[in-house]
Amino acid sequence: MTDLSQLSNQQIRLARRPVGTPTGDDWQQTTEPVQAPPAGGLVVKTLALSLDPAMRGWMNEGKSYIAPVGIGEVMRAGGIGRVLASSHPKFAVGDLVSGMLGVQAYAGLTAEQAGRAGLEKIDTRMGSVTQWLNVLGMPGMTAYFGLLDVGQPRPGDTVVVSGAAGAVGQTVGQLARIKGCRVVGIAGGRAKCDWVVGELGFDACIDYKAGNVRAGLKEHCPKGVDIYFDNVGGDILDEVLARLAMHARIVICGAISQYNNTAPVQGPRNYLSLLVHRARMQGMVVFDYAERFPQAVAELAGYLKDGRMKSREDVVRGLENFPEALNRLFTGENFGKLVLQVADEVTGSR
């Protein structure tokens, strides 16, 4: 058993509520001794953390689908870790686990905290550690239930997904293709577009940084858009609204274009297209589907195994680089699911 008293826990805490894009001053780096696990609890060494657009929302005050991170608290983050010490009946030393570990090198959890953190053992025969933060983790679950439960794809449907090379988008598009849909991605830059078409098998991808989303949608969705899986909001949502097919479904997963706004959110001006096309726009939060995660993980792991699905993770190293790494999501610099590698022991991307 590791001598915990030798370890020091590096942490990143929320120092204040950011206005617009978070800056270094919004964070505080702290160090604490690692404590012995509480009775019935455990200590987990963080291996890798998931960096997600939703984290920006958790930093804001106000009612949302989850309580905000408090000022002075360790920043909330999902991650993968290895159990260093445990008197929890479900977890043994050496187990690999996923859950809300927080932006820190070690997480000490009571049994009750482990439950709230959604701690579960993971099996790296189903996917690598980074894939467990991507296709087999929250982004994959979001893609799976958002597309299948909310979007309700039928073979032949035209599915458009924004943030196509990102964590959620890559799985949405590949899953839609597997379900027999025609898939059009929207991504920033030629490299991402080439990858989702060439590697992931999307039917087309529109490079929004190159310009004309409207013309691209017209060219690649001649019969209109049956499902739009929206990760970005803003102008792109409006362009897709203008191209809906009858009875279209829009899955509202996020609106990354709006998260650092200091002005009010840009509402979709073309929302009356919902009326014209008898269409619906529906929001979803992945945590609602927790009971069905195992079924989704099994299905997606099968696709990874048989090669019908690929994944790409963009790995940044070092807990101290968390603040800068997080901001790469909002500039679109990341290419693939953004992962912060916290300890050396991480199975690489595919």
Next chain:
Amino acid sequence: MTDLSQLSNQQIRLARRPVGTPTGDDWQQTTEPVQAPPAGGLVVKTLALSLDPAMRGWMNEGKSYIAPVGIGEVMRAGGIGRVLASSHPKFAVGDLVSGMLGVQAYAGLTAEQAGRAGLEKIDTRMGSVTQWLNVLGMPGMTAYFGLLDVGQPRPGDTVVVSGAAGAVGQTVGQLARIKGCRVVGIAGGRAKCDWVVGELGFDACIDYKAGNVRAGLKEHCPKGVDIYFDNVGGDILDEVLARLAMHARIVICGAISQYNNTAPVQGPRNYLSLLVHRARMQGMVVFDYAERFPQAVAELAGYLKDGRMKSREDVVRGLENFPEALNRLFTGENFGKLVLQVADEVTGSR
């Protein structure tokens, strides 16, 4: 049989596409001789016409759920008429009919045109002529299918409806109450609010002209809004979005606040509330439910008969007053379903 050659057909045609609120110059009044009915067709004398917010949309160019009215064409309008002459197998002289008669004193229709106009006999034992343009007509059908099929009310739900004293709103609210919901209206002015609460049995009504919609929603919807039936769009839609209950349903029926805009439509800035509350916003067009109209008419007529439902129509007289009358919808001057009485033979509102 009436001597048709003695009749002249007064008509109102669309002279040009309005910019903003329609003005007198956007209309052209014409007079034509009434022709003998085409073989297999009929001539209908218009008794009353339905004036609806949707008509403003029909005057605009561009793709919508229905083709725009062409420049120079008789303005499209639904109405009730009496058959003056007929060689149509389904209609006999003297029958009362409803359908798209247009803003004209007489409609001459081929069998094919009668089909496209949705011509159907009406039974005034089920409701008065004006009620056949209201509860038993398109507004009632819109309320019925929008609330029940799209909104899917459950007993105990809190239902909010804007334009509460208007044609669609009055039926939405009463029907929701009959289905066991708590009903909160939003209307302009004390008189309308008093009427929907005192006469129609709404649980509360917020006077948006008096000010604070936000405070009113907070007071009257303490558990949030389960169903919002939206006839108005704009700021009110945003206020309701900010008060949604989990899994709320927003029925997008119209957006009268936006129809005369010369600026772009105001998109709902609070649309991410759909995500937070796992809610959906869905558009509907009443024509999609045509096959089920008889079932809805029978149910609503039953409520009128047993007194569980009331109706109010605001009747303006004279075809030539159509342009001014239509604009009353956009100022909110009408109180109840706006009807244009074209001929003297009209059963009045009770």
